[in-house]
Amino acid sequence: MFKNDENNNLLTAPSQRTLSDYVADQLRNAILVGQLAPNQRLVEEDLATSMQTSRGPVRDALRMLENEGLVVRQSHRGAFVAELSTEDVFEIYSLREALESLAIKAVIKNATPGQIDELEKLVRAMDQMAQHSYNQFEATDLDMEFHHTLCKISGHKRVLTAWEALGAQIRLVVLKHRLRNPRDLKERSVSWHEAIVDAICKHDVDLALEELHKHMIGSTEWLLEPTEKTS
Numbered sequence: 001m002f003k004n005d006e007n008n009n010l011l012t013a014p015s016q017r018t019l020s021d022y023v024a025d026q027l028r029n030a031i032l033v034g035q036l037a038p039n040q041r042l043v044e045e046d047l048a049t050s051m052q053t054s055r056g057p058v059r060d061a062l063r064m065l066e067n068e069g070l071v072v073r074q075s076h077r078g079a080f081v082a083e084l085s086t087e088d089v090f091e092i093y094s095l096r097e098a099l100e101s102l103a104i105k106a107v108i109k110n111a112t113p114g115q116i117d118e119l120e121k122l123v124r125a126m127d128q129m130a131q132h133s134y135n136q137f138e139a140t141d142l143d144m145e146f147h148h149t150l151c152k153i154s155g156h157k158r159v160l161t162a163w164e165a166l167g168a169q170i171r172l173v174v175l176k177h178r179l180r181n182p183r184d185l186k187e188r189s190v191s192w193h194e195a196i197v198d199a200i201c202k203h204d205v206d207l208a209l210e211e212l213h214k215h216m217i218g219s220t221e222w223l224l225e226p227t228e229k230t231s
Contacts, residue, residue, distance in 0.1 A: 024060075027042075042062060084172065092166065101209055102154070103151045103154035104205070111200075120201075139189075147170075
């Protein structure tokens with residue numbers, strides 16, 4: 001019989017992170033930073049060998065990433081890194097704006113001053129980052145943290161769940177935007193986020209939603225540009 005007391009507990013909780021989660025994290029990061037390119041084939045056996053694991057965790061990880069929209073399966077061909085089309089990006093951003101609009105309404109109605117201060121601190125962190133040298137991955141992480149926090153402090157659990165489910169695709173698009181517009185954080189992004197927070201502090205729902213829309217439109221306008229910005 002197992003002894004289970006405070007001094008001699010033989011029963012331990014399982015690890016919170018499984019091997020499949022770990023493999024999914026590694027593959028997700030490789031996709032988000034461009035190490036795995038769009039349309040690149042993902043061969044389970046090759047990935048398993050590279051990561052020194054069996055094919056089972058790799059198969060599970062690919063299924064997770066497929067659910068996130070980062071991997072697609074083609075009949076009789078296998079799994080590939082997803083390539084987001086212009087239509088995909090507009091769908092991602094239209095859904096994102098809908099979710100964050102609900103979040104803003106809930107934040108203005110329910111959030112405490114301390115919770116709103118979390119958003120203000122993130123805007124200040126963006127401003128400080130913009131004054132110094134930074135890489136676009138750090139800027140993207142901070143941008144994502146702002147919008148994730150907006151959904152968290154809304155208290156709307158389903159908005160948060162839906163936003164997090166879309167999170168990997170959002171980050172991929174935000175990163176593409178930043179790589180194409182390397183001066184964006186300093187020139188526009190800080191002011192975009194600052195305007196949203198100012199409107200929230202004023203409890204002005206219409207203004208906050210208008211500022212969010214400006215941000216979303218500005219973040220997707222690069223899709224209509226014929227060539228990449230290099231300066």
